[in-house]
Amino acid sequence: MNSTEIAFLSAADTARAVKAQELSPTDAVRAYLERIDRMDSRLAAYITVIREEALGAAQTIEDRIKNGEDVGPLAGVPIAIKDQYWTKGILTTNGSNVYKDFIPSYDSTVVQRLRDAGSVLLGKLNLSELAMGGTQNPPWGIPANPWNFECTPGESSSGSGVALAAHLCAASMGEDTGGSGRGPASYCGVVGLRPTFTRVSRYGMTHMCWFMDAAAPMTKTVEDCAIMLGVIAGYDENDPYTSHKPVPDYTAGMRDGVKGLKVGLIKELHHTQDMHPDVRSAIESSLDTFRELGAEVKEVSVPLAELAGAIFVGIADTEGAGARDEILRNQPGDLDQASRTRLQSAALVPAKVYNRAAKARVLLRRQMIAALNEVDILVSPTSPYPAPKHTDLTAKFENAEDVRQRFFFRRAYTGIYSLTALPAISIPGGFTSEGLPIGLQLGAGPFAEETLFRASHAYEQATTWHTRTAPEIDNI
Amino acid sequence: MAVDRATVTELARLAGIEIADDELDEVTNRFGSLIQEMDRLKDLDLADIHPVTIFPEDGEV
Numbered sequence: 001m002n003s004t005e006i007a008f009l010s011a012a013d014t015a016r017a018v019k020a021q022e023l024s025p026t027d028a029v030r031a032y033l034e035r036i037d038r039m040d041s042r043l044a045a046y047i048t049v050i051r052e053e054a055l056g057a058a059q060t061i062e063d064r065i066k067n068g069e070d071v072g073p074l075a076g077v078p079i080a081i082k083d084q085y086w087t088k089g090i091l092t093t094n095g096s097n098v099y100k101d102f103i104p105s106y107d108s109t110v111v112q113r114l115r116d117a118g119s120v121l122l123g124k125l126n127l128s129e130l131a132m133g134g135t136q137n138p139p140w141g142i143p144a145n146p147w148n149f150e151c152t153p154g155e156s157s158s159g160s161g162v163a164l165a166a167h168l169c170a171a172s173m174g175e176d177t178g179g180s181g182r183g184p185a186s187y188c189g190v191v192g193l194r195p196t197f198t199r200v201s202r203y204g205m206t207h208m209c210w211f212m213d214a215a216a217p218m219t220k221t222v223e224d225c226a227i228m229l230g231v232i233a234g235y236d237e238n239d240p241y242t243s244h245k246p247v248p249d250y251t252a253g254m255r256d257g258v259k260g261l262k263v264g265l266i267k268e269l270h271h272t273q274d275m276h277p278d279v280r281s282a283i284e285s286s287l288d289t290f291r292e293l294g295a296e297v298k299e300v301s302v303p304l305a306e307l308a309g310a311i312f313v314g315i316a317d318t319e320g321a322g323a324r325d326e327i328l329r330n331q332p333g334d335l336d337q338a339s340r341t342r343l344q345s346a347a348l349v350p351a352k353v354y355n356r357a358a359k360a361r362v363l364l365r366r367q368m369i370a371a372l373n374e375v376d377i378l379v380s381p382t383s384p385y386p387a388p389k390h391t392d393l394t395a396k397f398e399n400a401e402d403v404r405q406r407f408f409f410r411r412a413y414t415g416i417y418s419l420t421a422l423p424a425i426s427i428p429g430g431f432t433s434e435g436l437p438i439g440l441q442l443g444a445g446p447f448a449e450e451t452l453f454r455a456s457h458a459y460e461q462a463t464t465w466h467t468r469t470a471p472e473i474d475n476i
Numbered sequence: 477m478a479v480d481r482a483t484v485t486e487l488a489r490l491a492g493i494e495i496a497d498d499e500l501d502e503v504t505n506r507f508g509s510l511i512q513e514m515d516r517l518k519d520l521d522l523a524d525i526h527p528v529t530i531f532p533e534d535g536e537v
Contacts, residue, residue, distance in 0.1 A: 198533070211529040243533060304520075310513030317510075328493060341499050345506035348487040353514045358527030360517050362537055369536055396502055400479075403509030421531045446533065 003031035008469075011077045011171040011224040015118070018076035021065065025058035025076030028170075029120055032078045036122070036168050039476045042149075044141030045162040047083045048091050049123040054078065057120045072118030073227050080169040082160050083124040084131050085111050086204035094206045095127040095156070097139050097334045098327055108204025109236045110173060110215050117231040122169055125159030130324065131175055131208045132156055134338040136394040145187060146470035147436055151387035154184030160218045161188030166473045171224050173232075174216040177208045178312045179382070179414025181216025182426035186382035186439020189428050189468065191225045191456075192218045194414075196447050197421035198243045200229075201236035207323060209316035212418045221466060222427060222457040226250035229449060245447060253450050254457045259294030261455060263287070264375030268305040269384075269413055274405070276385040282430030282438040283381050286459065290379075293458050300371040300378065302416065304364045309411035310404075311364065312419055314357035317346035338394060365420040372422075372445045377455045382426040382439030383410050413441065423449050427456045428465035435471070479508035 001009075001017075006028055009017070017023035033051060040046050061076045083093050086104035093099045107115070115121065126143050129135040133155035143158040145151040146165040153161045157174030161184030164172055174181035176194040185192025193216060200215040207213050217228035227250070234247045265287060270280070287297050304311070321328065321343045328347060332340050371378060397403045417424035422443055429440025440459065444452045460466055484504045488495045495503050528537050 197530070241530065245533070307513065307516060310510065311517070313510060314514055332494070337499065337502075341502040341506060344488070344493055344495055344499075345484075345503045345510065347491055347493055348484065348503075348507050349510065353511065355527055356517050356522065357514060358529075359522040359525040360520060362525045362528060363520060363522065365531060366536065397505040397509075400505055400509035400512055403505050404513065407506070408509070408513055446531075 003034055006031040007035055007167040009170065010221045011074065011219060012221065012227055014077045014170050015073060015075045018065065025061045025120060026055060028076055029054050029058040029078050029122065032122055032169055039166055039473060040168065042144060042476050043146065043162050043166055044126055044143045045159040045166065045168055046080065046123050047093055047126050047140045047159070050090060050121060054120055054122050061118055061120060072116065073231060074114065074117040074119035077119045077170045078122050079114060079119045079171045080122045080125050080163050081111060081173045082127050082157050082175055084127060084175050084206050085173060087111055087124065090124065092124065093140070094130055095135065095138060095140070096129045098331055100139065104204070106204060109201035109238060110232050111204070113232050125163055125172060127158055128156035129336045129339045131177060131180060131206065132320065132339055132342060134342065134394055135336045136338050137336055142390060145387050146473050147189060148387070149472050150389050151436065152187065152390050152393045154187035154387065156180040157184045157216065157218065161185055161190060164188060164190040164218055164220055165470045171228055172218045174218045175205060176214045176216035176418070177212050178316055178411055178418045181218055182382050182414050182424060182439065182441060185218055185426040187387035187437060189437030189465070189470065190218060190220060191222055191425065191427050192216055193225050193229060193425045194417055194423060195229060195233065195449060196423045198241055199233050199447065201239040201242050203236055203238035209319040212316055222453060222460045223251060223254065225425070226254055226453045248450060250450060250453050254453045256454050257293060258290060258455050258458045261295045261377060262375040263290045263295045263297045263377045263379055263455070264300035264371060265297070266302050266305055266378055266380045267299045268302055269380040272384070274384060274409060276432070278432040279381045279384060279386065279438050283379065283440065286379065286429055286440050289459060289462050293462055298375065300374055302367045302371050304360060304367055305416050306412055308364060308415040308419060309408035311357050311360050312411055312415035313408060314349060314353060315361060317342060318349045318354050321346035361419045364416065368416065368420045368422060376444065376451055378443040380413055380441050382441040383413055386432045386436035386438060417443050422446060423452055425452050425456050427460055430465055479504060479511050
């Protein structure tokens with residue numbers, strides 16, 4: 001295999017080749033480092049690349065395999081991590097000048113488990129400031145969407161999406177509070193999962209909203225995502241809220257198909273005039289695909305869904321403003337203008353409004369569970385429109401209606417799962433006429449990730465969206 | 477709740493937060509829109525609902 005062929009392998013195929021000693025982990029790491037050297041000054045996916053450490057870790061994996069050891073399910077797989085996860089001795093910026101010199105003294109549980117599974121860490125990935133969104137001038141550069149450099153790769157796990165779409169790593173970790181993992185997955189044409197809340201430890205992760213933040217594996221394929229979740233999921237004594245439920249082999253039933261499954265289109269997120277017509281068409285085509293594969297398809301209702309974006313912001317931003325109170329008071333000038341005004345507006349939210357949003361969140365959960373009593377899988381787009389241009393995303397808001405359109409509307413699609421602690425996955429679901437990826441979002445009941453992987457794998461294998469290559473990377 | 481620049485300025489003063497003059501419109505638009513959206517929740521019957529932060533693994537709230 002040449003270096004390009006190596007870099008285009010899925011994580012699962014990389015691990016299989018490494019275990020079979022058909023691919024040296026060192027060669028795999030070198031293939032990605034060469035691409036990072038060549039492309040990342042344009043893409044700004046990485047904040048920190050740990051070249052020597054990566055080559056050293058790859059050599060160790062190689063030696064262990066030669067000694068006959070089983071090094072784990074991610075044997076020699078080069079990965080990269082959103083710079084929100086703490087990494088021992090490695091700069092962890094949270095995408096903010098506030099943390100530009102922060103070097104943690106320990107690894108987050110997610111990072112530790114990925115290392116223990118045999119993966120090789122290439123570096124830390126760019127993100128929107130403090131894992132929020134809309135950052136106007138990211139200190140480590142504006143991440144470029146490999147499908148169109150003028151467009152955003154999504155937020156806040158921007159670098160995690162870019163690095164995958166440009167094949168600058170085999171798999172990445174994002175983080176998903178209100179869609180920060182699924183959104184970039186959608187805009188970059190890759191896979192992104194928000195697991196059930198409490199399924200994965202958040203120990204050693206900088207928080208935006210403590211009771212909605214979730215670790216988000218992001219990958220090139222559904223199989224990779226199932227493997228990644230299997231590695232990072234499970235109880236952690238350092239995060240006592242993690243579930244004690246056993247972690248299944250998420251790949252075991254992945255190929256069982258969707259025959260017999262019930263798939264429900266969330267009608268409140270579909271019958272809206274503000275949805276991009278190509279996105280609507282892609283979602284309706286996906287329903288046809290599920291029917292052809294043997295699933296029963298129907299519409300379901302979640303009446304509060306259209307307000308989920310506002311409910312999410314009312315809770316998460318207010319929590320975030322509380323958690324960032326010291327920064328807001330003492331270092332506001334170190335924040336990006338968009339982060340500063342977003343946190344300042346959230347800091348003004350009256351207690352009664354926050355309480356109403358918190359209660360509405362519980363009502364939304366009841367509505368989602370009721371819908372999931374009718375079907376196994378919920379369907380919607382991950383975003384009602386494809387990746388906007390950077391300039392549109394970061395433009396100042398003209399008035400309150402502009403905020404509703406550009407800020408709340410999109411967040412309803414991903415926020416419904418964040419608010420209700422339910423798992424959801426974004427997978428490649430088509431392309432617009434202009435060649436931008438469209439994300440298909442599937443959701444399921446608590447701890448039903450196996451069902452999610454079963455449905456998303458069936459859809460992935462029945463389509464070719466995940467096999468397309470971003471055109472812009474050929475021009476670097 | 478009507479939101480204008482004066483409302484935001486007063487709330488910021490009470491909260492002890494300094495908002496720059498050239499960012500006041502942006503904060504007002506963000507805050508005003510959020511309050512407007514939250515007002516749409518007023519019609520919901522939320523009387524018997526407890527605002528839990530973490531949902532139980534088994535069973536519902």
